[in-house]
Amino acid sequence: MSSCWTAAVTGVGQTEFSSGSGRSQSRLAIEAALLAIADAGLNPGDIDGIIPYQIGPPAEDLIAMLGLGDVRFTAVSHLGGASPVAGLRTASLAIAAGQAEAVLMYVARNGRSGDRVESRVTQQVPGQQFRHGLEHPLGLSLPVQTYSLMCRRHMLDFGTTREQLGKVAVTMREHALLNPHAQMYGRELTFEQYVTSKPIALPYLMFDCSLETDGASAIVITSAERARDLPQPPVLIRGVAEGHADSADDLSARNPIYGTGLAKAAPRAFREAGIGPADVDVALIYDCFTFQVIQQLEAAGFAPLGQGGAFVEAGEIALSGGSLPVNPHGGLLSEGHLAGMNHIVEAVLQLRHAGGDRQVPGAEVAAVTGWGDLGDGSLAVLTN
Amino acid sequence: MNAELAALDGPRPDRRDPEIRHFWDGLTERELRAQVCADCQGVQWPPRAACVKCQSLQLTWHVIAGSGTLSTWTEVHRTGLAGYQDLVPYAVGIVEIDETPVRMVGYIHTPDIDTLVAGERLVVRFAERGEGVVLPVWHRESEGA
Numbered sequence: 001m002s003s004c005w006t007a008a009v010t011g012v013g014q015t016e017f018s019s020g021s022g023r024s025q026s027r028l029a030i031e032a033a034l035l036a037i038a039d040a041g042l043n044p045g046d047i048d049g050i051i052p053y054q055i056g057p058p059a060e061d062l063i064a065m066l067g068l069g070d071v072r073f074t075a076v077s078h079l080g081g082a083s084p085v086a087g088l089r090t091a092s093l094a095i096a097a098g099q100a101e102a103v104l105m106y107v108a109r110n111g112r113s114g115d116r117v118e119s120r121v122t123q124q125v126p127g128q129q130f131r132h133g134l135e136h137p138l139g140l141s142l143p144v145q146t147y148s149l150m151c152r153r154h155m156l157d158f159g160t161t162r163e164q165l166g167k168v169a170v171t172m173r174e175h176a177l178l179n180p181h182a183q184m185y186g187r188e189l190t191f192e193q194y195v196t197s198k199p200i201a202l203p204y205l206m207f208d209c210s211l212e213t214d215g216a217s218a219i220v221i222t223s224a225e226r227a228r229d230l231p232q233p234p235v236l237i238r239g240v241a242e243g244h245a246d247s248a249d250d251l252s253a254r255n256p257i258y259g260t261g262l263a264k265a266a267p268r269a270f271r272e273a274g275i276g277p278a279d280v281d282v283a284l285i286y287d288c289f290t291f292q293v294i295q296q297l298e299a300a301g302f303a304p305l306g307q308g309g310a311f312v313e314a315g316e317i318a319l320s321g322g323s324l325p326v327n328p329h330g331g332l333l334s335e336g337h338l339a340g341m342n343h344i345v346e347a348v349l350q351l352r353h354a355g356g357d358r359q360v361p362g363a364e365v366a367a368v369t370g371w372g373d374l375g376d377g378s379l380a381v382l383t384n
Numbered sequence: 385m386n387a388e389l390a391a392l393d394g395p396r397p398d399r400r401d402p403e404i405r406h407f408w409d410g411l412t413e414r415e416l417r418a419q420v421c422a423d424c425q426g427v428q429w430p431p432r433a434a435c436v437k438c439q440s441l442q443l444t445w446h447v448i449a450g451s452g453t454l455s456t457w458t459e460v461h462r463t464g465l466a467g468y469q470d471l472v473p474y475a476v477g478i479v480e481i482d483e484t485p486v487r488m489v490g491y492i493h494t495p496d497i498d499t500l501v502a503g504e505r506l507v508v509r510f511a512e513r514g515e516g517v518v519l520p521v522w523h524r525e526s527e528g529a
Contacts, residue, residue, distance in 0.1 A: 130430045133404035136395040137519065138491045139468045139476045145458050149478060153456040156502045199473070202459035250430050252478055252487050257456060 011040025080372025176330025262377025394467030
């Protein structure tokens with residue numbers, strides 16, 4: 001263990017992912033939390049730290065429902081979809097500093113049947129004065145629109161193609177077909193279906209966009225030392241970092257516009273872990289949209305700048321035959337959008353070798369990325 | 385010209401915002417304005433409470449060119465913005481302003497979105513929306529703007 005504060009993920013739990021849960025977000029959160037706590041071999045009363053997602057049920061809801069008498073640590077990362085990965089570090093630091101012994105993290109949402117994911121994102125991104133004063137009056141408002149601006153510029157600069165974007169979507173769906181938990185399990189997606197799907201914000205088509213999902217994902221983190229006495233094989237948090245893109249709260253001044261905080265975070269996380277991108281057996285990439293996979297493959301150091309598209313096109317991200325299987329669960333594009341907490345859960349299952357039909361054989365090192373807001377980035381290196 | 389945006393019943397800017405209101409005030413004078421630092425003379429966009437280069441709080445506003453080039457754009461087919469729902473599909477993108485290092489979000493007026501190309505020349509026109517709001521609208525030089 002390279003880090004003096006190594007902690008471990010000792011429990012994971014998820015509800016089903018659907019387009020209509022029929023339950024409240026608090027109910028979803030408590031279901032996933034109870035599953036994760038039981039998976040960790042702990043009792044609810046053992047939880048003394050809580051890191052909720054910035055949107056959804058707050059820590060107090062879980063403190064009340066779990067009947068916790070004295071939670072002594074809570075924190076929230078305001079990094080949008082980069083928050084769950086960044087939360088791994090917050091939890092690790094709290095445990096190393098003696099501020100908590102067992103930390104619960106969760107994302108719970110009715111992203112499809114309740115407020116859509118996109119509407120909440122629009123209200124929570126930084127630089128609200130720019131959004132309301134300089135973008136909304138001119139017709140720009142949704143993440144799918146702003147992220148497509150990045151995608152097009154990357155296509156112009158490097159020749160990234162429609163076929164490469166489609167390959168991301170189709171590969172994620174192929175993976176989801178191996179995952180009974182995926183929202184799109186049993187629903188094939190061909191390139192023909194992809195390329196003829198309705199335009200949303202070109203270059204983005206409908207199947208370039210992630211799913212809006214009802215459900216919850218939760219994990220439990222303890223010290224690595226304590227994890228050794230718990231029932232599941234521990235998954236060690238070896239390095240975690242966050243980074244912020246230049247012009248962190250506005251895209252218009254960012255040049256190139258596809259710059260991201262992940263390019264700063266990834267080297268920090270890998271250095272801390274003493275592990276490099278070439279050592280990674282399975283990658284969980286925050287696939288809010290297809291191009292954001294290509295963008296992060298480059299930013300994290302898995303492919304050189306400008307060659308992420310070719311990397312995808314060559315089949316490198318596929319479970320079948322790829323050198324870097326990405327999102328065996330199907331990702332946000334085809335498993336469901338739980339803000340990447342489901343990516344952490346999947347990394348843990350892969351490192352436990354509990355991935356079923358989608359298991360990456362012999363996986364020992366996983367990298368998980370987070371992407372949030374206007375380009376906040378985070379990366380965690382996990383090992384078994 | 386710009387009848388479509390003149391009739392737009394879309395989101396209005398907050399004219400009380402201490403920084404951004406200067407931009408909208410300029411538009412009512414048919415000018416594009418950007419923020420300039422009185423200490424280091426740096427031009428910055430978007431406008432902020434401090435200079436991002438030297439952290440000076442002494443910020444002023446200068447008129448910038450009403451022309452530029454297209455850096456990137458998206459063709460919007462779906463929007464939650466009132467008014468703009470009647471305009472889909474439309475183009476909105478990033479315009480690199482001539483003669484000054486400013487890149488700003490711009491609505492691009494064209495009947496032929498499919499033929500937009502990166503680097504093409506754009507010229508700003510102004511669309512009066514009533515109640516003191518004037519929108520900047522970018523037209524293509526190739527379409528006789």
